[in-house]
Amino acid sequence: xxxxxxxxxxxxxxxxxxxxxxxxxxxxxxxxxxxxxxxxxxxxxxxxxxxxxxxxxxxxxxxxxxxxxxxxxxxxxxxxxxxxxxxxxxxxxxxxxxxxxxxxxxxxxxxxxx
Amino acid sequence: xxxxxxxxxxxxxxxxxxxxxxxxxxxxxxxxxxxxxxxxxxxxxxxxxxxxxxxxxxxxxxxxxxxxxxxxxxxxxxxxxxxxxxxxxxxxxxxxxxxxxxxxxxxxxxxxxxx
Numbered sequence: 001x002x003x004x005x006x007x008x009x010x011x012x013x014x015x016x017x018x019x020x021x022x023x024x025x026x027x028x029x030x031x032x033x034x035x036x037x038x039x040x041x042x043x044x045x046x047x048x049x050x051x052x053x054x055x056x057x058x059x060x061x062x063x064x065x066x067x068x069x070x071x072x073x074x075x076x077x078x079x080x081x082x083x084x085x086x087x088x089x090x091x092x093x094x095x096x097x098x099x100x101x102x103x104x105x106x107x108x109x110x111x112x113x114x
Numbered sequence: 115x116x117x118x119x120x121x122x123x124x125x126x127x128x129x130x131x132x133x134x135x136x137x138x139x140x141x142x143x144x145x146x147x148x149x150x151x152x153x154x155x156x157x158x159x160x161x162x163x164x165x166x167x168x169x170x171x172x173x174x175x176x177x178x179x180x181x182x183x184x185x186x187x188x189x190x191x192x193x194x195x196x197x198x199x200x201x202x203x204x205x206x207x208x209x210x211x212x213x214x215x216x217x218x219x220x221x222x223x224x225x226x227x228x229x
Contacts, residue, residue, distance in 0.1 A: 032214045043220030104156030
């Protein structure tokens with residue numbers, strides 16, 4: 001039962017253009033969402049998050065959008081840089097219980113071409 | 115600030131053998147997590163510790179996996195006996211406190227191959 005889904009295994013964009021990574025979830029109890037970035041042979045690193053009380057959160061070149069009615073979130077990277085090439089994981093958590101347990105999607109590999 | 119340390123980085127064993135992984139979290143972090151990441155999938159939580167107590171081990175295959183954090187600092191994860199399907203990267207993470215909104219910091223992982 002995949003509660004968090006990233007349906008695009010890979011994405012390729014040109015340097016300077018926008019990268020849009022998508023994520024869908026099924027559990028309506030999820031109310032906090034995160035994006036992690038992972039380089040080869042390294043652990044995931046936190047990138048940006050959003051609470052369900054918001055529909056947008058921005059941090060520099062990175063913006064996360066949340067559509068609660070569609071149970072969908074997306075990560076926008078503008079402008080994309082070659083150093084952004086990595087695997088991006090979407091993750092979700094529920095305030096209820098407040099353990100901080102994360103449910104991850106399968107990941108999307110982003111390649112930014114110079 | 116030193117990050118989360120894990121060892122070994124790589125391990126190759128035969129099925130039915132045992133293996134152990136070690137994790138040292140960021141200093142002062144009370145919460146420690148072990149995740150399993152199978153190729154092509156996202157990390158899956160195996161067990162979560164708060165200090166030396168278990169918060170969540172609902173997805174830990176307890177017939178073969180065990181974990182401990184005796185002094186509330188470093189932790190070991192053991193598999194005995196290993197199966198082919200245990201081939202994965204085992205990630206350790208830590209956070210200052212448990213709870214939603216607390217950033218989890220990951221170590222580099224231990225890549226296990228079971229032959």
